[in-house]
Amino acid sequence: MTTVVTPKGFRAAGLAAGIKANGNPDLALVVNDGPEYGAAGVFTRNKVKAAPVLWSQQVLTTGRLRAVVLNSGGANACTGPEGFQTAHATAEKAAQLLGCGAIEVAVCSTGLIGAQLPREIVLAGVEKAVAALDASPQAGLAAATAIMTTDTVAKQAAHTDAAGWCIGGLTKGAGMIAPSMATMLAVLTTDAVLDPVLLEPALRAAVRVSFDRLDIDGSMSTNDTVLLLSSGASGVTPQPEVFTAALREVCTDLAGQMQADAEGVTKRIVVRVSGAVSEDEAVTVARTVARDSLVKTAIFGADANWGRIAAAVGYSDATVEPDRLDIAINGVPLCRGGVAAGGRTDADLSGPDVLIAIGLGLSDGAAEIRTTDLSLAYVEENSAYPS
Template sequence: MSTTFSAELGDLPLDRELGVTASKGFRASGIAAGIKAAGAKDLALVVNDGPADVAAGVFTTNKVAAAPVRWSQQVLTQHRFRAVVLNSGCANACTGPEGFQDTHATAEDVAEQLGFGAIDIAVCSTGLIGERLPMDAVRGGIRTAVDSLDVDAAAGLAAATAVMTTDTVPKQVAYRDPAGWSIGGFAKGAGMCAPNMATMLAVITTDAVVDARLLDFALRAAVERTFHRLDVDGSTSTNDTVLLSASGASRINPGAGAFTGALTEVCADLVEQLQIDAEGATKRVRIEVAGADSEDCATRVARTVAEDHLVGTALFGSDPNWGRIAMAVGRSGARVDPDRLDISINGVLLCKNGAKAAERDSADLSGPEIEVYIDLHLGDDSTTVLTTDLSHAYVEENSAYSS
């Protein structure tokens, strides 16, 4: 799993004990509707009580987009929604016209319970592809979720928990600005991760006063620098969705720079939590590509190394096999001069000017964190990517996902 971050991120104080309800004007809930056979929480609801209801969204680039993605894209054409309902345990993807009707019915049921219109309700789903939603369970769950809505931290955590699939822990974070405005959010995702977000749902709230144009710009800028650089296995999900809702309840307009910066930090922290909880991961890997002739070149090299299965398995085995990294760099499609290529692992220069510079065992990869530094010596552009190893557990977990 990988993501590109800039060096200046990480300066704001963030709180992982808080989530979507950290922002004033929002209620949330997470309940067990019976969608999952195991009886775990599987339906979440987040409601914006205003006074504003400005919203923005970014969705999967997969052409086989799930029904809830297509529905929510229609909702977001008006740059607003009043609530979002999310289910786990069923992706409602590749389910034909009936699947879209199920999504529409879900929105209608939530709207009826809350006194809104169906077009005011965004819908997200995650889970197994190709199965219809169990609508009786969904309808009953919606009633329970509405009755359970609250503004406290426990309600936000319950919502974060209800969207989990192969995740082992809920993922949430919040930032509270000293001026009196906040951003909070949750995300889910642990596998089927590739550039353009990954198998990932995220809901982010803010009580800042932000207009629709800035909200959309800020979300796209933040997603591009964080979620859009996620990569573990080259697979892009049918259901990826990031939603941002602004209530304006703080009555404070923080300005474009402050808001976009804080939003990016919140997204970056959520992505870090996704990386830590990646399916089967035993190593957290940081890949820095420097000396590229463009940012696109650096990103292409970093992504190729991050998703290369031979590199991932070598890292799992604590094997500093720089040759596999060089191979991945060379097939990236980026401009590369093999006679200028340097590769360091955990601070040890193993490859200089495209040739062996030190014995492989001089780099110790036995710990849980690995740093890979690649210098192309072709320019001044660079990027940093977070990724993980590829383990036996990843294969085992994904080979039994539908069983």
């Protein structure tokens, strides 16, 4: 099992601190033991940012991290100065126990917006987590498990390079997932020796085509955080582009796991757009289709209703020439040049994977967005959470 502690120089822990009323695991800790402490972060673009996001953004300006404390069971968002003090106290507590400064400890939270976290319970949990720190795969799994909310499985990925360095990662997220990686937390670790100034561009490049291309329901969370920690413990220095490619692969793997475990999913949908004026416009078209409730309910019903796809393409904020529009579903052309090209019953949507291929016929801009169907279970789960 490859985990967030597969790279040398990292330890982790995950446990039930008592934040969640049901007694499930709810607190995780990932520690970088060095020798290097490089770090970078990408955060939600939501203007309403949770206290831990405000704290961690501040911390990350140093480009350096010793540890990350993560909790589920509460987002610590819309909690005002008291909530910020809780995030600060959490970092302070970890720093004190690990022998570093609070400015070297990031904090991530996920759960219900608007409620204060039970500060003393969180701080006691940090103490237990520090005591439980370990470099075993079990410890990595425990950390990945402790940040789950409506996730049904822990999500981990890794890349082991033949040159002797590796990347590990964990993530959570199953709903409220949209541009800027909504309601997702991810921690990526590496023991490659990396110039600290390369970390943020590498992370941004990887996130842009992985987590940012996952759009479950168009909702962007207050808490999204992706962190990259680098220990340099392998002693091996990869080429920057080799590292970035590997990081992208790990992030794409994690994003795929999030898609597969999204709330109420019965179909995994890839919306692939080609022929757009630019990559940005391809993303715009793909995202508009991926968010359209009528497209998503049709796919749930295994109905190749390409007319709804054409309508969504048409109202997207991108250049579209209706008489150049091609649409195929699972390889079966259904619309060519803006007109029906076959029977809509020709495409088989009975399986769990659906590929919607849209050709705009304008230029060579291309992109993919991954999404899911809009199912009865999605509505059931989200109308009852938290009950």
